[in-house]
Amino acid sequence: MRRTAPINCTLRHCLAALALLSMLSGWAGADDLRVPATVQAGQSFSIPAEGSGQATFYLVGPDHVVKRSVTLGSAVAIQSSDVRAAGRYHAILCSSSCTSAAFLVEAAKPAHLSFFLHPSRVPVSTPQSIDATAFVFDQYFNLVLTPAVVDFRITPESGASFSRPSTARRGVTWMRLDSTPHEGRVQVTAVSDKTEEARVIQQVAAEACGLRMKAIPSGNAVTLETDPVRDCSGNALPDGTVVSFTKVDRQGKSTVDTPIKKGVARVEFSLHGPAQIGVACGVVLGNEVALNGKL
């Protein structure tokens, strides 16, 4: 028995060849080949070929076609590499006439996970804000359609770890999660059988809360400094967050958009008479300060 290399063909050509061979085998009216009804992906097996003499064997799968010359009277060995892709296969044996049989290749055991965790940053204390979706694949990257258990293990930076087991149906499973009140890194690991995939999500401070500044006058100038800028859960807003200071005095209006550095935002204004100064962070307004006792 001589094994030939798989035929490289386009999907259209493969389907045409498949149709033609199926028609030929039907016209010949020969007995069907005896093949297993289902085979696990990557599992080698053999197909008995009765009779005597030489014949040509075709194996038409979802992603490739194999053609071989075989000797009738012995079994046709199907290599594991010929049945890696899950799906419906047609085995066709042609000598003076053609016989054929179809069988199904199913995905093997879970071996890979494609794991999506969204978003990569999430504000703290936001309900149902974290989406975790896992797709289960076997070692040949066939989607495992049989139910498979996927365990989502959540490890926050502070606080106890916990897990959420889930069963993948038709190859996919997902869960939704609230973000916790504390900022920091949260690791979510999807585990199925002996495979696991880890992703990291960053819980970040939400909008500023109780924004306050204090004024330190010095001659004709005033230094304004916010208290440490925090959200309503007490998390510090990250450095670089823009805080806007607005001063209105006799000279007109002056504004400075300055980033938080080391937890606080600081700015210096020169003063021209009584002044009113306000502070804001995004759409959140803070306190107002009136200097020289008059607005």
Add this chain to the structure above:
Amino acid sequence: MKWGLVFFLAIATAVLVAFAWLQSGGLKQHAMLSAATPEEAVQALMGQIQAHNFEPAYASLDRSSDTDLASFTRELAGSDGSLRTYSSLQTAEVSPLHSDADQALVRVRMNWSSALGSLDDVRDLHVRRDGSVWRVVWPKPAPSAVPPQVVSVNYLRWEVIGRNTSQNWGAQDVDSPKVRITSMNAISRPGRVVILGEVENEDTVPAYLNVNATLLKADGSPIEEEGSFDLISHVLLPKQVSPYRIDFPGVRMDAVKSVRMDARALLVPASADPVIAVSDQAVSKDGLDRNVLKGSLVNESGRPVNIAQVLAAYYDNSGKVIWVSDGYVDQALMPQVPVPFAVDIPDDIAARLKNYRVIVNHYARSSD
């Protein structure tokens, strides 16, 4: 015959010399040296500036001018990669304001064409009689630098490490920043529809932002789609708010049933510096009696900002954004040096505006 050739050569030489004199600005120089009126003196000076003849222009100034050649040239030709260095004087309209026997005040409206559009510079110049001619008194330039010093900058910067493209499907990546259009207003202006409002970067990372709008008919089909182009601050730091304006020239408001807004943000590396303060903002009239929002920009960092753009949002009594205007500043923002700016406000908007907010876009040649 011999005398004819001599005569011809003499005439040809005279013509060529006259042509060279004209080409080298001799006529303008002559006009300047013999400026019989204040307007002629200013016009001749503008002619020299237009031709980039700064040395003769400086030489024509009145001796009481409190400037030197280097400062004069720097002021008019630009320096430090400012927008003025990419500009040229296109036109100069001169109009007398006041005149007596020895002194005059002349208004000049200089229109500079630049890489970012035309820029107006209106100045009132004093002109003095010097014998039989008039000479311009050039004002003392504003200080362009602070004394030598060390400015400490503890600088915040964000860098992005993206996903490796060779990784499998489902590999982790960093998400784009979350931005939100906080207000949107559609208004009708002569010959166009304008969409304007504000957008906020709600995230904790910087965003490169574009806002697009699609005008829709009653049946839902699009009329036109436009982007905010340069009427927005494209790079927004965390929690920063920018106004935006999108113009639809040639579209009538009665044809528009609804508007579809689209804010797209990309995660980009960015720096939190420089901080640019906008001081002494006030709405007033300029020399041409137009409504303008004036103020000064102060670069609070330690290195120059080459080109700055002022974006102003105007609000009515109810806090709704009713207009967004912008203006480029043609001087570089040197550290700690106030640079004046003025942006136009349409008359009808000026009558309704209750409040305003200014932000500054900037470009620095060495931004790293």
